[in-house]
Each structure stands twice: as C-alpha cells, then as structure tokens.
Amino acid sequence: MASLTIRKLDEGVKTYLRLRSAKNHRSVEEEVRVILRELIEGREEPLTPFSAPPAPSAATTPQRIGALPEASVTLIIGGGIAAYKSLDLIRRLKERRIEVRCVLTKAAQQFVTPLAASALSHERVYTDLFDPQSEFDAGHIRLARDCDLIVVAPATADLMAKMANGHADDLASAILLATNRKILLAPAMNPLMWNNAATRRNVAQLQRDGVVLIGPNSGEMAEAGEAGVGRMSEAIEIATAAERLLRPPVPKPLAGTRVLITAGPTHEPIDPVRYIANRSSGKQGFAIAAAAQAAGAEVILVSGPVDLDDPAGVTVKHVESARQMLEQVQAALPADIAIFAAAVADWRVANEGEQKLKKTSAGMPPLQLVENPDILATISKLTDQRPPLVIGFAAETEHLIDNAKSKLARKGCDWIVANDVSPATGVMGGDRNTVHLISRKNGEKDGEIAVDSWPVMTKEQVAIELVAHIVKSVTDKSLEPAS
C-alpha cells in the first residue's frame, strides 16, 4: 500500500489535519487513518483512536448515575509499585462518569504499560514532553488545562520534590507546573522516605501551595518485612476524594424539615363532564417543591390538575377539587413549613349534576355556588398542628400590596408572596414572575408589615430565593435563646 507523506500535503489540508487531530487527541497519522476508514465505511461518526480498544458495550458500561455533570481528570501515574493500583483507579473514576486521560512518567512505565492505561481509559496515553504528535500545539498545556482536576497517583517522593521546587523537565512535571486546576496527590513511598526531612519540607510547601493530599495510609510495604506510613491510599479512596473535589457536596440546610406545598388550580365539577377551573399552571408551586427538596427537605406536594412531571424525590398527591386538596393537606400534617401556592377555586357548584346537564327550552340551568373551604386560613388558624411557618400567595390584578397586606392579617399566615397576575404580565401559565414578600418584621405576630420587592425572575429563581429566605428564617429561629 502506498505510504502518505504528510509534509507533501498543501498547507490548508495540513492545518485542517492538525486541528482535527488535536481536537481528537490523536497523532496526525492516526487521524488520517481514521478519515480513510470513515470514507471506506461511509461513516460520519468519528472512530475510536487506534491506540484505544473499542468503547464498552451498553452491557458493560456502569449505570449512569442520575444527571451527574461530566468531569474530567488528567491522571499522572508516577513510578512506584503502587502504580498497579492506579489502573484500578482509572476504572473507579470512569464508574463515576469522570473521563480520564493518563500521563505515565518514564519510571511509571517500569511498573505499568501505556497500553494497559489506554485500554482502561479508552483514551490515548501520554508519555513524552517532546512528543512531536502532541507537542506541535503545546500538548502539555492542553493536558494541564483541558481537565477539571489533576490527580497524581502514585505521587513519588521525587515527583513531589520536583513539584515543590517548580521543575518542568518531563511531561508530568511540566503539566503540574503549567496547570491552573486543583491537584490531588496520592503519595506512595517507603516510610523512611515519607518521614525524611526533605519530604516533610516538600509536603508542607505543597500544602501551602493549595495542593490536596490523600493518604498515605499505614501498612505493609512491598519491601519484605517493612511497614509504616507510606502505602498509597486505595483506588476507591482516591476516586472518592477526587469526586468530592470535582463535585463538592451540596449543602442540605432543610434536612430533617417537612415541607407541605399546594400547587396548581382546582377543578370544581359542574356535572360529570364539566368543571370550573382557572389558568394556574402549577409551575411556581412545583418549582418551590423542587427547590425545597434540593435543600434537603422532605416535601409533600398536593397538586391540582396540571400538565407537569412530578418533581424527583417529592411525594405528590394529585387531587381535583378544593375539598380533596384540604383533605390531603390535613392528612399530610404535621409539617414544619406549609406553602400554599395553589390557585384554589373560591367557589364550587352547590347543585352538582349527577348526569350531564342538558340544554332545555327553559334556558340556562341555574348554577348555585357555595364557598370552598379556605385551606390556607384553615391551616393558619389551627391550634394543635399549625406548622411554625405558614406561607400564602396573593395573586392580584389590582392594589397588589394593599390586598396582600390585608390577606396576611385575614388569613393568619406568616408570610404572603404577592404577585401581579393581570393578563399583561403573562404570569399565569408563563415562566417568569415578579413577586413581593410580605411579612411581619422580626416575625412578631402584630409586628409592622415589611414588603420586600424582588426583581422579575424565572419561577425557578423565585423558588430558590423563597427557599433561601425560609432557610434563613429557620436558622435564625433555631439560634434564638430558649425562653
């Protein structure tokens, strides 16, 4: 087969090939082979690099864990017997949906092969600072920056000494010097080396530089009869530490709190096929439920008929009418916080038809309306099981603040979230909301009424802001001295 001399290609084709190969982390020759294979097979999808084995089948791919964000690690494998554990570390990281690109130092290659690291990472492995295939566009800078975290495992005494002193005479040390990413080191060495004054100095310097260390653990050494501190942490420990740096745990300030929320419209039956409804979409109440759940609360959402998916991790009770909503709310008590975001129909038909009402020559059937129970007022006025924080909504089309203030007093709740729902605002059924939080100063029963007006936000942002206010109020209360 004829061989191809890249040098003889014209400049435009060369530039295209260089950019494409850099993007795919392949050598230019590899990229040309891939392009030829794609052409022959008529494929548009890029093939996997020759150095990497085929991607795992669906059956062998670990279960995707929810909607975890993608993350990537440059894993520098140093030269030590613990390097064999780093092969397992590649697997452990990939199980956590963390992409891994490996760099092997010269010494590391005495213990593990680039082929093994490539087979496990499904990526090309890098070994040389002066590799013409990756260095034409400063590959060590890409390896240093095109990742979210750099992990060094095993981090040998020599590699740490180089790092502490800013050396850059091979690919690994050049990456470590050129990076602006967080670095996690998993040291591994003989206990005497770990305790040596030079290593102690280097470790202290690296910690001052913001480098994070995991281990070393204490235990038996590879050297017969030797034991002490110096064993590299296990792969699973390093992967967990890496994941914590990549995806810091989200605080759960409402953990242990039970939050009850109503949302959506209610449907009040006229007869078996007709009902009275309103334009509420339920989006605001659902967003609050999701935000409270994300903050760690146990959430019970009582929803009228809506066209929304149940928020993940939330217990949802689906109802139709105001009376069913009240029943479910009462059944869900006790709760620490109750948020009544539903647009409950004020009235229902007293004489609900058992059969579909017919048109008659006598004209329209008389619809008699009776008042629905006011769920917010009922729960606010409970003596036994009143949730410590009760929040109502006031959807108004005029005199917004005045109406909301009087609603706060009339219904007996602690806060009112007031919003203008006149048709021009597009709030009903829309995605944005402009709200005012109305409460009593210092939470006192007869305290002065305060109005906090928020800028226009998405309903999700309103929910997050409301939950933040709730967290603050709950935290402030828990800090109050017991009387």
Ligand code: C5P
């Ligand atoms: O009186 P109005 O309907 O404007 O009050 C709105 C507030 O009262 C909202 O929080 C709403 O969920 C609640 N409400 C209720 N039961 C009703 C009517 C309103 O819980 N029957």
